[in-house]
Amino acid sequence: MLLSKKIVNRFFLVVAVSLSLQSISQASVCDSIGVERKDGKLFVLHRIAAGETLYSLSRKYNVSVDDIKKNNPTWSEGLKVGQVLYVPSNAAAPTKATTTASATGKTHTVAAGETLYSIATKYSISVDALKKANPGLTNSISVGQELNLPGKAGSTTTTTTTPAKPETTGTTQTTSVVKETVEHKVAGGETFYSIAKKYNVSVEDIKKANPGVSSLKVGQTIKISNAEVAQTTTTATPVKPVTATTTTTTGTTKPVTTTTPAKPANVEADTIQLQQDKARLETMQTQTPATKPTVPASDFKKITENGFADLMADNQDTPKYLAYHKTAAVGTIIQLLNESNGIKVYVRVVGKLTDTGTDGKTIIRISKKAYERLGGTGSRFSATLMYIP
Template sequence: MPLLFAGWLSSIVTQAHPFRLDSLGMEKKDGKLFVLHRVEQGQTLYSLVRKYNTTVQAIKDANPGMAENFRYDQVVRVPAGNLSRKEEKAVTKALKQEEKELKREEREVKQETVKEANSGIHQVEPGQTLYSLAARYGVSMDDVRKWNNLSSDHIVSGQPLIVSEKAWRVREPLAKPVTVPAHRSDSSADMARTSRNDSPKTERPSPPRTNSAPREEPARPSETDRPATEPTTSVPSEPRIIRPGDTGPLPNPGGNARRVSEIGLAEIIENSNSSNKYLGLHRTVPVGTLVLVRNDMNQQSIWVKIIGRLPDTSVNDKVIVKISARAFEKLSPVDRRFRAEVSYLAP
């Protein structure tokens, strides 16, 4: 969904616009313009109504399911109803222009990626991470670590990295020759078989037969004569302990617990490349809960610990969970997002 930052609009609506734009900027959804406002400490629903000269119902309609009690750092969509027709056209035009610029930048990045992929060497630029480079070149983070002898995910600007297996093999020393055990030729095998077949066979004499009387087997005790066996008591198995990073299935709910599952998109938590933990963000799951995230495409699954709330913004409309880079690498080392099923046990 096109998102326009405040810097793009400052020259368009600063003088004529009756309210000050939030630093997050504006977006267009279903043909309507909205201001994206990040809630500050102490702000309430009614303070936003006064700030943007709108109504409580208008803000509620723009944010379905939103509670009246705001939380700090929450992003709220506010209708930009005070824009004149001229300003609205200017904003729409700026949004389209930004979308064109983004597409142009994407084309340039793809062309540069193809060029660097041919050489197999990438020069790290400011802000790039090991995960972003692995996703860019369609390889796994484990491969990049192996090709460059990295002991961690930390990389620095200006560092050259091998990003293709072809470039890595060219730079690796020649592998040691593999010795294959010699096999006998067909002729020698045939000779061996012939010699075995031509050797004289000696028959063993059969033991003498004796006409002995048949043995009488002792009578088996009847079922009533057998001593009663003591009933065996089954020892209940210990409950399985689940930890973040495990790949086991969801255990059977016991007691009053129930299984909860939902399907949607999974994305990576921004700026989580430095963490080696398996963490996640979710809208409703209580903080501290372990949830099982499964990639519907490759059926890989992993347990992550929920550490916070997923921001309720338009860009996250179809996203049900965000996970750390370490967990994302295990489930989807190439794609930026994937269709996932999130399951957990709730009381």
């Protein structure tokens, strides 16, 4: 009888532990103060902090603004610091990116933080090829969405040997670097710093050679003194006849199943978006006409502005990099470059810029923390900004 009682007690203990683990797993969503089940749905209880908006919350929890409004009738009275909102939870959504085999090829299940570009890069394909394999697919994808991956043809190997045409002379190219004064036509996205880096001169050298030029415009022509320019010399050399051998091989990739760990569920969605915007901005900034773009130009666009950056009148004590801008939406990530020293940071738009200075040339106002990080001195500095709308 005593033994039977112990077995029953252990059984109830195991059931209690299982229920506790299930509750913990359901609550492991990115939340502020906890979770609550209401009308059969799981909600994240979020306490409003200073500077937060419905838009920033929708990006943080990967839900739409309309979904938040539907579950919080008091939103029309305005958000207040300390107010608690019910945010629909996506805890049931897949948290891992998976690749499975199908009858026509491979498929990929979208995980949190992934984009068409990151998926295409993972499988060494282009974004256009991915879109062709998924008719109707747009640049906007959602967590848990299943995408078809382009298949590959069968394997064939062909080797042919043909006599090459006799050659009597060949060419040898020698490249050397010389310094001379050149004229440079400003292209979209270029700054004093990027042009100086291209010709291995300083920003001060460019401004000295172009007195009166304080900002750059697309199509403007400027002089670059002591610019390093590559010169190529071609020399003819005798070449003996050779036999050309061509080997062509195309391989077949068998469908495989792989599992890639997704980003932790407690990483904020807006932080993931910031990382993606940084990668895209860096890709656009480092492209040159001689380099084939790694991302199709149709996949996204950028906006570049030149002018002055000023200090915010408020938000002096915040440790965050915040900004006011005339047209960028709240929550937009902007890359800001100090023209005088080449330092750049990424700032988040939290409001609309209404004061553009007495001369109307202020393009952005930033928090004190961001201003100090950029090495700003005085009340303003010459800057270039770039962002993806």
